[in-house]
Amino acid sequence: MSKPLRAALVGYGSVAEKMHAPLLEVCPTLDFVAVVERNGFRCQQKYPKVQTFTSLEALLAADAADLICITTPNELHFSMAKQCLLAGKHVVVDKPVTLVAEEAEELLSLANAKNLVCSIFHNRRYDGDFKTLQEIVAKNLLGRLVYLESHFDRFRPQVSENWREKAVPGNGITYDLGSHLIDQVVLLFGKPTAIWADIRLQRSNALSDDYFDIGFDYPGFKARVTAGALVNVPTPKFMLLGEKGTYQKFYLDVQEQAFKEGKIPAGDDWGVEPEARWGHIHYEKETQAYPTLRGDYRVFYENVADAIWGKAPLLVNLEQAIPVLRIIQAAFLSAKEGRKISQEEGKW
Numbered sequence: 001m002s003k004p005l006r007a008a009l010v011g012y013g014s015v016a017e018k019m020h021a022p023l024l025e026v027c028p029t030l031d032f033v034a035v036v037e038r039n040g041f042r043c044q045q046k047y048p049k050v051q052t053f054t055s056l057e058a059l060l061a062a063d064a065a066d067l068i069c070i071t072t073p074n075e076l077h078f079s080m081a082k083q084c085l086l087a088g089k090h091v092v093v094d095k096p097v098t099l100v101a102e103e104a105e106e107l108l109s110l111a112n113a114k115n116l117v118c119s120i121f122h123n124r125r126y127d128g129d130f131k132t133l134q135e136i137v138a139k140n141l142l143g144r145l146v147y148l149e150s151h152f153d154r155f156r157p158q159v160s161e162n163w164r165e166k167a168v169p170g171n172g173i174t175y176d177l178g179s180h181l182i183d184q185v186v187l188l189f190g191k192p193t194a195i196w197a198d199i200r201l202q203r204s205n206a207l208s209d210d211y212f213d214i215g216f217d218y219p220g221f222k223a224r225v226t227a228g229a230l231v232n233v234p235t236p237k238f239m240l241l242g243e244k245g246t247y248q249k250f251y252l253d254v255q256e257q258a259f260k261e262g263k264i265p266a267g268d269d270w271g272v273e274p275e276a277r278w279g280h281i282h283y284e285k286e287t288q289a290y291p292t293l294r295g296d297y298r299v300f301y302e303n304v305a306d307a308i309w310g311k312a313p314l315l316v317n318l319e320q321a322i323p324v325l326r327i328i329q330a331a332f333l334s335a336k337e338g339r340k341i342s343q344e345e346g347k348w
Helices: 014-026 042-046 056-061 074-086 103-115 128-138 175-189 256-260 299-310 320-339
Strands: 005-010 030-036 051-053 067-070 092-094 118-121 144-153 194-200 211-218 223-228 238-242 243-249 279-283 287-288
Touching: 005 014, 005 056, 005 238, 005 299, 014 030, 014 067, 014 256, 014 299, 030 056, 042 051, 051 056, 056 074, 056 092, 067 074, 067 299, 074 092, 074 103, 092 299, 103 320, 118 299, 118 320, 128 175, 128 243, 128 279, 144 175, 175 211, 175 223, 175 256, 175 320, 194 320, 211 320
Parallel strands: 005 030, 005 067, 030 051, 067 092, 092 118, 144 223
Antiparallel strands: 144 238, 194 211, 211 223, 238 243, 243 279, 279 287
């Protein structure tokens, strides 16, 4: 490795501006050099060295980047990722990588044929609370596990002008937040034997789903992931039940708020949660605060660069994304038909 890989962003909406761009900028093995913005030069004003292109075609024609990060609306993910792979570029796609599993399988086949890296921005794997949950499970601190509840609740009573809330393919909270929560459950416990789902439009004038409740069957164990836009009271981010006790954790990972405040993801204190926000393990005769492990989204792009250089295996890959997409597809079918979908039927 003689110099950092050149990285480009396609799209400069809120997530790209507040999260992807800062992460690319601080990654020591990447050089953030280009952006695709159809209108204006907002990114270039903040990052003067970044070159602005008005289309993906222009970016590819200029051969300006080695790694292209796609942050456009979900319905464009597949076509743009395929276009980049065909041009010989490594790719990161914001979640969900595609709208259906068959498209992700095509990208996987293409990336393998061209020996290219294609990853998905499942940054929530690097939330401090999820890393803590993984540690609790690995250390068997709760004994035999019977139930996990995972929430991502917010209070947003007004329908916004964001494309995610318009009547377009890939809209809604299930593709948006469900992608993260489902990925976490499958990463931690493997593929379920069956799922069932309730997906709704709860707000007045809603054009996209703004509530989901998805259950996962495992032998002797159940998991439940849920999110809503009309929740104005604290709900646990995680609640894990075992024969020895219960782990309960409130609050979202501190990195999200830090990005919203425009803080640079740097320093040894990045992603460190204050003690007042730690979760607790409730045993039969005592309750203990359990320190939240440090969250660190920076690991994602550092690993992508290492995988491109052949220095490390890719931690977030398409093989893992495909079952998540199949479960999302099965969840919509389950909600529509009011029935449980087996792994055999869903083919995840």
